[in-house]
Amino acid sequence: MNPPATHSLRKRLLFFLLLAILLASVVQGVSAYRGALQQADDMFDYHLQQMARSLRGGIPLGPPAPDSDAPGDFDFYVQIWGPDGAQIFRSAPRALPPQAVLGFSDVTVGGTSYRVYSVQTPLQTVQIAQNMSARLARARALAAHAVLPIALMAPLLMLVVWWVISRSLAPVERTRRQVASRSAGDLSPLPGEGLPEEVRPLVDELNLLLGRVRTAFDAQTQFVANAAHELRSPLTALKLQAQALRRSGDEAAREVSVARLNQGIDRAIRLVEQLLALAREEAGPGHPAASERLNLQDAVQFAVADVLPQAQARHIDLGVGDTEPAWVRGQLDALRILLRNLLDNALKYTPAPGRVDVALRIVGAHAVLVVEDSGPGIAPLDRPRVFDRFFRAASDSGASGSGLGLAIVKTIADRHGATLRLDRSERLGGLQVEVRFPLADSAPARD
Structure with missing residues (x-):
């Protein structure tokens, strides 16, 4: 069976954050590039308009420029036509066709594309044209200049993210090294200084x-x-x-x-x-309360049957008082061990002829099990310690025992969420042990 795949938190954070920065930079760069192209396009159109409007009043007549296919810094061409259609002026030898469409238009002459703006007055028609290749090259240069800060900031931002993540996870890595270097018997607390709030x-x-x-x-x-x-x-x-x-x-x-x-x-x-x-x-598991729903009355009957021969051999009157069905959650075998140890403890320390009684009743939301005997009981000072392993009370009266019976009872009771109380039996004069179990939510339906 292959071990489950593991993932590095550092690598996952770096991967997703750097990927997000890269995607955001690409989107921002494309958006800035397209926006810069559009702004450059609008700026060149504005220049065409302004040049055309400035020439509506006419310019001095003169010969055309000798041999220049790219006059000016932005490759602008100027042509002026008279009202009779005769060309009055052009700024380059290559002539553009007279435009019947006023405003902006795109024309191609000799395989070269131009952006043209035409404006008409009563005396003349003014055409301002710009070479589209030169226009696009300059627009791209302006757009690239606008994208350059983003291209420079993206790697810098990635470097900052890598540094921040490395610094933030350094305490976690330090804790990992401390745990890895510990011996099997070192169970001292881990230091929590400097850890992030999410890891603390x-x-x-x-x-x-x-x-x-x-x-x-x-x-x-x-x-x-x-x-x-x-x-x-x-x-x-x-x-x-x-x-x-x-x-x-x-x-x-x-x-x-x-x-x-x-x-x-x-x-x-x-x-x-x-x-x-x-x-x-x-x-065993820390709390088996959800293992099964069972009737504690059945466990009482089983335990009494287990120790009855012992009671008869010791001439002890073992009696079962009032009992009623009490549904609890737990493990039947463990509860039988608990009950058998309580009864065995009572029988062992009750001199013959004596008496041991068992009762089970419902009190509120609890099933209360009571085991009492006519033995010597346990002194109040010893009661808090009788649940310790191997502890024997001073009132044991010489009876043989290991000091484990009540320790087992305490362990099983704790695992079932039950509470224990020791007292003097008012009826029999010996020890009274009371165990309170929380009742199950509901009892199973009877046939």
Whole structure:
């Protein structure tokens, strides 16, 4: 699969701006050239008129000019005809035909074109003519002179545009070099000094992203360190129990060692499962609220069924109070993990015979899940910290645990936009955990 094509912002800006300048210069040059030609044409016509009108009163008679096909600076020819049609005067040997049409006209004599202006008085007819070739050459020279500033300004303007774009994008290029030269572990913020206003928000968002990545990286590093420490203890215990089993001399001692070894294996498996669950939840998408619409009541029933054997084995009365359909957006497997950890935590720290109750109700725009137990609860000073990984409250009463259950609950709740609140259960006297989920927009229609 070919990589997507990339485009240089500098090249695109230069291409389109220089192309626009070039096209504008061409259009302006053509317009100026045509305008200058028209002005020169009008100016020459004006000269023809003025010369003809100045000669209406007559001029002294004299011989024609000897041999000049281009008298004057602008190739003007003069002819004067009497009322009887006889030629009175001409300024060049080559004679133009007498014109019956007064005003401006174009004539061709001997393959040469002329622009002629004729004016008539009672005594004579005056004709002023100009060679069209000379007229056009001089008009073009004037037009080229008018276009010359545009031709000189266009390259200069292109150079200025190139310089301005290069200067404007220099901070962006500097930022690119800074990012390219960084090591993989350098997550410090990018400097934003001197950046254009259009680029500064992008760098600010990148810095926010780097901050989140740095926080996640630090948390992951701490998680790995804590996980290694937590795994070392059960694995060491398993090793010691295996050694004790090997040294056991009688059958009774061997059975005790095997039972302790199985308990240690179960604790290690539970710890690994919780570590994997926490890692999976933290590595997942940031907010899966739009993944699917589901009934939280179903997740409660699944979770209760999962831990019911554990409750019966510990002689804990696991009760499901008032529940009602509560449609939320999320992932069913993740919600089952959340509920199972809440129930497992309550069962683990509730001494037998005890009681654990689960309830689900709708309060306004939220589905409120409540899990409460008759255990020792959690001291108010410890409640803000129980969601930290590997933290164990002082009121754990010696129950074995990894300190990951409520951390997993917090991670899943955050991903579902839910809020957690810990309090003392007024009914049972132990801990009460309340989880508030935002309701989905609408529930699917029932058959």
